[in-house]
Amino acid sequence: MGIAVIGGGVAGITAALDLADSGYKVYLIEKNAKLGGKVAELAECETGIAPRIVKIENHPNIELMLSSEVEGLSGSAGDFKLKVSGKEIDVESVVLAPGYDVFDSIAKSYAIGHPNVVTALEFEGMLRACTPSETGQLVRPSDGKPVKRIGFIKCVGSRGKENEICSTACCGFTAKEAWEVKERFPGTEVYIFYMDIRVFGRDEELVAKLKDKYGVKYIRSRVPEVIPENGTLTVKFENKPLQGLRGRGQSPRLENGTVERLDLDMVVLAVGLLPSKTLGKLAEIMGVKTDTYGYLETSLTNPLETNVPGILACGTATAPMKVRESVAQASGAALKAALFSERTELIPGQEERKFIEVADKPLKIGVFICGCEGEVAGAVDLPAVVEHVKHLTGVASVNGETTTMKEALEAIESGIVDQGLTRIVVAGYSPRLYEDLFRDACAKAGLNPYLLDMVNLREQVAWVHGKEEATNAAISQITMAVERARYLEPVPIERYPVIPKALVVGGGVAGMNAALEIAQAGYEVYLVEKEAELGGGLRENTELPSGESASDVLKEFVEKISSNEKIRVYTGATVEDVRGRAGSFRARMKGEDGGEEIDFGAAILATGAREFVPEGWYGYGQEKKVVTQSEFEKMLAGGHMDATTIVMIQDGIPGQRSKYSGIQVVSNALKAKALKPDLNVFVLYQEIKTYGKWEVLYKEAREKGVIFLRYDEGRPPAFQEGIVSVYDVIFTDEIQIKPDVVVLSPAMLPAEENEQLSTMFMIPLKNGFFLEEQERPKLVLTPVDTVNEGVFICGSAVYPAMVDEAIAMSSAAASRACVLLAKNFLETPGIVSVVDDAICSGCGVCVDLCPVEAIELVEEPVSAVTFGVMTVLSGKKTVARVIEGCIGCGSCASYCPSGAISLQNFKDQQVFAQLDYA
Amino acid sequence: MEEVVGGFEPKIVGFTCNWCTYAGADLAGTSRKKYPPNIRIIRLMCSGRLDPMFVLKALLNGADGVFIGGCHPGECHYIKGNFYARRRIAALRTILKQLGLDKRVRSEWISASEGDKFARTMKDMAEEIKQVGPNPMRDKIL
Amino acid sequence: MKGTELNYEDLEGFFQGLLDNKVIDALIMPHRVGNKVSYMLVRDKEKVASPESVIFAPSFGVNAANVVKGWMIDNKVGIVAKPCEIRAAIELIKLKQLNEESVLLITVDCSGAFKNEDYAEHYAEIGNLVDSAKLKELEGKGISIREACAICENRLADIGDIIIARINGKVGVAGLTEMGVKALSAVGLPLEDKDLERREEKERIVAEARKRLEELPKIDSVEALEAFLQDCIVCKNCRDVCPVCYCKECFFDQPLGNPVGGDLLNLAELRGAIEVPANQLLYHLTRVYHVCTTCVACGACEDACPKSIPLTRFYPVLAQKVQEIFEYVPGKDTKEPLPFTTYEDEELEECLR
Structure with missing residues (x-):
């Protein structure tokens, strides 16, 4: 049988690949005629999603059903019958990834329809199509005049009457688009109108950079209308006093209420996300529940499961979210779906590969110049290039006929088999994304995959130079590649068995969930926790925002783990001295069990984060009435409230707060109000980041009388002699409150052991948190993978995450680990250093x-x-001797004055050859 | 000399790391950012693989300029490679400076998301090298 | 530092004592052959005779570090040599070409030296000992110290295990390291606190050296470089005598660095014509980069050049600026990391573009 993945957007693509790569039969069902969904419309998709689409199209385990609609479902988990466009398929489980639609009933007041008013998604298209270097400017669609001022209006169609929840993703993508505008058209003035800036982690850094470095003006004001006038677009907004304008003690000026006008050349509307229009119908067919807002219903502790066993949900069909979160959910849902299914297919790349001996063969270089669907053919005079290249020494054949990647791959295979080519040069696509595909094609035809060189004619020639120049550049770069190819050597590749076991570091909710899922998938797991007990952050909380008791959730996890014989738990233990590579690691444990050594094929780092102890901040530690939100939560759990006035200070302590923080503030405020309705609760804040559906809590808190006072960025509240004083920017006055309890929201700090783990597992840190391997430049399509293959990261070890997110990420990490563990063999990396003993001086x-x-x-x-x-x-x-674990940076080879140590595939001679012809 | 400056198209050899600057160049491409066609890119996995001898070889082969691109310090895919590269390039350029050759060699940290910076750097560098003039080694028998 | 003062003639007993007490198994030190000064490797202490007449002699032949390069056996050797030679030895220890435990580094003060053959020729006028006044006087007569010595800032013994300093008609002997101090006490020298730093003298030397460096002709363009190396026959003697060149097989002896036959012809095909022997400029430029952090500016390369190319103006001069940006003085301390093996998170950005 197999698994159906419904939706061919980024989430569906991710789920399908994870499943197919681990040997499951996948039906990928997409209602449109092509894959990619909304992400494919983003400017950076080329570098992110395109290679995956190619992979899917060529995947033996995926049956692609385009332009297909789901019409019916019968049966139950393990034995579903799915009717798709009149065809019936048998599947054991289903992953729902139908995605979202954008809010499309934008009020007329935004002058929608005016050529210079576009949605964020349309603007992506403009940025992509624009070739600015010719004009050096971004131009108005209406008249081609340069855009001097551009305004982004956020929360259009979200956080309002028509759609009360927050669309979560807009703050981030607006910042990204603003950054791109400033980066590409530095002279442009950029204005962003917003209600709250709800960004987290790295996006927070981006926003700070936009404000400080790029001079983007963030204006907190909900703009109700855009008025087209004489070719420009006028927006009116409420002006607020500028920060720091007025010193303490001066009398307040009544500046609020003054309405400013701003003339803009272009307006970009950050339009909200809504459930896909067909989601309701799909949910009905599948028999799964939807929530109040029309999204597929999932829960905080089971974020990927619907009410129907065997039907999983992921991505923006469950809630508005960013791309990286969708991708994580998709991977996680894939693994959960796999648990219902039997593996029936072969895993690609597992067959033993034998390569032709080339040393004794004459040099026959085959050059394949690909037109890249006209992209290269249109910009480069290919016949002229072919004519030139043909005469280069050693070139046995030049093929300038192929236009698609598929054709090129096939031509190469037959060139090796039929013509006996011994070196391959491919000119066309960027090697950064497609080298693996072309290497595989060589290997399939029996040629050592490192006898391949690639020339980037599309990204680095055709798209950036004029025709004559492009042709010359193409000739030069191909000549260099041919020279390098001449000196390429077959790199020995060995297969080694994958150890079907995983190591999970960190016994918090993310670590426990990952361990369980991997164990359920059938692999042994070592779960290592440095504390004496499992639980991590769950032990700090009393109640989850969903109302579930934290200790109940923890108990359930612990019971499942202790009853699972595949999981071996080490508490009070740490990992030391890790060696090896993906599929075959060895580490030494330090702890009660002494120096036991464990072997495993994949590792998951789920070390969580810890709360900063705000010693000294607002008298914390000295004054009893000053507590943290977590401590306050415990007070609330006591069930009674003695205080009459409570002040909560959000954002008062610098640092990165958890995504939970803003939710915790409103939820605690509400709980306090519930205990004592006449309680005065003041929340002093900069941003209330109740993203997504949590927005309703914020609304409810305001309705229940919680008073939110926003203070000026430069003037944080003070707490002295029992009085909290704060300058409120809305009342433009200093307000003094005498609280009984002051509640602080401390920042989250990375786990202390990250530093050491970072070195052992070779995972870079950013501000102490693990850095994912980014699907660069901007899309994060590998949210739990790292630069070190076989090592995955999840939960608050990556950034302080929300519970559901930590769980989804840990399922994703488990899924990625299982994709690896499903393999029997892996191949040794080719680009590694080697030592010539005869020359090494041993320095x-x-x-x-x-x-x-x-x-x-x-x-x-x-x-x-x-x-x-x-x-x-x-x-x-x-x-010197190179042992296991070389990652191929070549730092050693570049030092070695005699060249005794060299980097395979990047040897001095191979570089020299290129230089001779550069 | 003036005439030469006006008419000459410099040949620039560019060493880029795979993960950042090469990706940045790709992004310049996907964003269709035009830049002068003087650059011949040699892809290395990491700027840490840049043996300064490659730069010397390029200059002696007649390259008018050599560009070296790596990840921003602290963002190396291999953690330390670009830190080593920075020391090596600094040392090499210090030597070349005394020989009056340093202006032909320039390195920049360009991340995968800085396609514009890549295009701009290529443009600036082509201009700069035009000012510096042709490499005297260019037509020498060497 | 701990040490004592001795009379010049006490040095013989001191060196013999080192051998006699098995502090070391052998001793490399200068000796005199006619008017010339060479090194000898001594096993029999009786061969140490009047060392005071030769160890300070202002003559430079081979760099002693080049002699002990590759001394990886456990037998311990003492080396009595000038600061630049001991500095080179310390770099070799860092590069694992010399076993730190098997050498006792004894540094003697240097006033600057003449080329070995110049020294021999003018021995009568120069003598066994010189000071700065004497050097000036000799220079007036057209007998000048080597350029490398003229621009040397590190003439006073201040590194190694033991230093032998010339002070007021006597010699100060002091241990700088544990090994050095142990050696001194093993031969029964009284160990008092000794300050042999001589800061003022050092400052004077540095000022003088920098002035002389400024006066040297500069190689400041490609044309100047070509002219400078015009006569180079790529014999690679400069490499062979270089104490900090340590490759088992030099890149420029390998096919890529030293193309012959078809490789050579191929290059000619590519460019129409190439100058031969090939890679003359690449050889020197690569080599100066290879030694730019470790070059101790001893000038051995210049002495070895059969074409009398004043290589001091190239190797030490270019390397010094690199050492400045890394704030590194080669041979100061065996524990100090080599500049290319370490880094700061933020540094050197001004040197990149």
């Missing part, structure tokens, strides 16, 4: 340089020798 500098300790010095004893007159004592000299 050891390479050992010091290696970032992953993959080089060691082997001592060669100098033996004692008795000469005629004396005995010379023994001594030792050294020689």
Whole structure:
């Protein structure tokens, strides 16, 4: 049987690939005629999603059903019958990933329809199509005049009457578009009108950079209308006093209420996200519940499960969210769906590969110049290039006929098989994204995959140069590649068995969930927690925002873990000294069990985050009445409230707050109000980040009489002698409150052990949190993968996340780990350093340089020798040796003055060859 | 000399790391940012693989300029590669400076998301090298 | 530092004591052959005779570090040599080409030296000991110290395990390291607190050296460089005598660095014509980069050049500026990391573009 994935957007694509790559039969059902969904409309999609689409189209385990609609479902988990456009397919489980639609009943007042008023998605298209270097300017669609001022209006069609929840993603993508405008058209003035800036983690850094470095003006005002006048667009907004304009003690000026006008050349509307229009019908067919807002219903602790067993949900069909979150959910849902299914297909790339011996064969270089669907053919004079390249020494054949990647791949395979080519040069697509595909094509045809060189004619020639120049550049770059190819050597590739076990570091909710899912998928798991008990952050909380008791949730997890014989738990333990690579790691444990060594194929780092102890902030630690939100939550759990006035200070302490923080503030305020309705609750804040559906809590809190006072960024509230004083920017006055309790929201800090784990597992840190391998530039399509294959990250170890998100991410990490563990064999990496013993002087500098300790010095004893007159004592000299774990940076090779250590595929001679022809 | 400056198209060899600057160049492409066609890119996995001897070889082969691009310090895919590269390039340029050759060698940290910076750098560098003039090694028998 | 003062003639007993007490198994030190000064490797202490007449002699032949390069046996050797030679030895220890435990580094004060053959020729006028006044006087007569010595800022013994300093008609002997102090006490020298830093003298030397450096002709353009190296026959002697060049097989002896036959012809095909021997400029430029942090400016390269190219103006001069940006003085301390093996998170951005 198999698994149906419904929706061919980024989430569906991700789920389908994870499943197919681990040997499941997948039906990928998409209602449109092509894959990619909304993400494919984004400017950066080329670098992110396009290679995945190619992979899906060529995947033996995926049956692609385009322009297909789901019409009916019968049966139950393990035995569903799905009717798709008149065809019936048998599947064991279903992943729902139908995506979202944008809010399309935008009020007329926004002058929608005016050529210079566009939605954020349309603007992406404009940015993509625009070739600014010709004009150097962004131009107005109406008349082609340069855009001097552009305004972004956020929350159009969200956080309002028509759609009361927050669309979550807009703050981030608006910032990204603003950044792109400033980066590409530095002279443009950029204005962003907003209600709250709800960004987290790295987006927070981006917004700060936009404000400080790029001079983007963030204006807190809900703009109700856009008025087209004489070719420009006028917006009216409420002006607020500028920060720091007025010193303390001066009398307040009544500046609120003054309405400013601003003439703009273009307006971009950050339009809200809504459930896909067909979602209701789909849900009905599938028999799954939807929530009040029309999204698929899931829960905080089961964010990927619908009410029907065997039917999983992910992505923007469950709630508005960012791309990275959709992708994480999709991976997680894939693994959950797999649990209902039997693996029936072969995993690609597992067959043993034998390569032709090329050393004794004459050099026959095949050059394949691909037109790239006209992209290259249109910009480069291909016949002229072919004519030139054909005459290069060693070139046995030049093929300038192929236009698509598929054709190119096939031509290469037949070139190797039929013509006996021994080196391949592919000119066309960027090697950064497609090298693996072309390497595989070579290997399939029996040629060592490292006998391939690629020339980037599309991204780095055709798209950036004029025709004549592009043709010359193409000739030069291909000539260089042909020269390099001449010196390429077959790189020895060995297969090694994958150890079907996983290591999970961190026993919080993310770690426990990951361990359980991997165990359920059938693999053994080592779960390592440094504290004496499992639980992590769950042990700090009393109640989850969903109302569930934290200790109940924890209890359930612990019971499941202890009853699962595949999971071995180490508490009070840490991991030391990790060696090896994806599929075959070895680590030493430190803890009660002593120095036990464990072997595993994949590792998940789920170390969580910890709350900063705000010692000294607002008298915390000295005054009893000053507590943190977590402590306040425990007070609330006591069930009674003695205080009459409570002040909550949000954002008062610098640092990165958890995504939970804003939700915790309003939820605690509401709980306090519920205990004592006449309680005075003041929330002093900068931003209330109740993203997504949590927005309703914020609304409810305001309705219940919680008073929200926004203070000026430069003037945080003060707490002295029992009085909280704050300058409120809406009343433009200093307000003094005498609270019984002051509640603080401290920032979250990364786990202390991250530093050490970062070195051991070679995962870079950013501000102490693990950095994911980014599907660069801007889309994060690999939210739980890292630069070190086989090591995954999830939960608050990546950024302080919300519970559902931590769980979804940990399921994703488990899924990615299982994709790897499902394989029987992996191949050793080809781009690694090698030492020529005969030349090595043993200076050891390479050992010091290696970032992953993959080089060691082997001592060669100098033996004692008795000469005629004396005995010379023994001594030792050294020689370098590359051991397991080399990542191929080449730092060693670039130092080594004699070239005794060299990086395969990037040897001096291969670079020299290119230089000779550059 | 003036005439030469006006008419000459410099040849620039560019060493870029795979993860940042090469990706930045790709992004310049996907964003269709035109830049002068003087650059010949040699892809390395990491700026840490840049043996300064490659730069010397390029200059002696007659390249008018050599560009080196890597990830921003602290963002290296291999953690330390660009830190090493920075020291090596600084040392090399210090040597070249005394020989009056340093202006031909320039390095920049360009991330995968800085397509515009890549295009701009290519443009600036082509201009700069035009000012510096042709590499005297260009037509020498060497 | 701990040490004592001795009379010049006490040095013989001191060196013999080192051998006698098995502090070291052998001693490399200068000795005299006619008017010339060479090094000898001594096993029999009786061969140490009047060392005071030769160890300070202002003559430079081979760099002693080049002699002990590759000394990886456990037998311990003492080296009595000038600061630049001991500095080179310390770099070699960092590069694992010399076993730190098997060498006792004894540094003697240097006033600057003449080329070995110049020294021999003018021995009668120069003598065994010189000071700055004497050097000036000799210079007036057209007998000048080597350029490398003229621009050397590190003439006073201040590194190694033991230093031997010339002070007021006597010699100060002091241990700088644990090994050095142990050696001194093993031969029964009284160990008092000694300050042999001589800051003022050092400042004077540095000022003088910098002035002389400024006066050197600069190689400040490609044309100047070509002219400078015009006569180079790529014999690679400068490499062979270089104490900090340590490759088992030099890149420029390998096919890529030293193309022959078809490789050579191929290059000619590519460019129409190439100058041969090939890679002359690449050889020197690469080599100066290779030694730019470790070059101790001893000037051995210049002495070895059969074409009398004044290589001091190239190797030490270019390297010094690199060492400045890394704030690195080669051979100061065996524990100090080599500049290319370390880094700061924020640094050197001004040197990149």
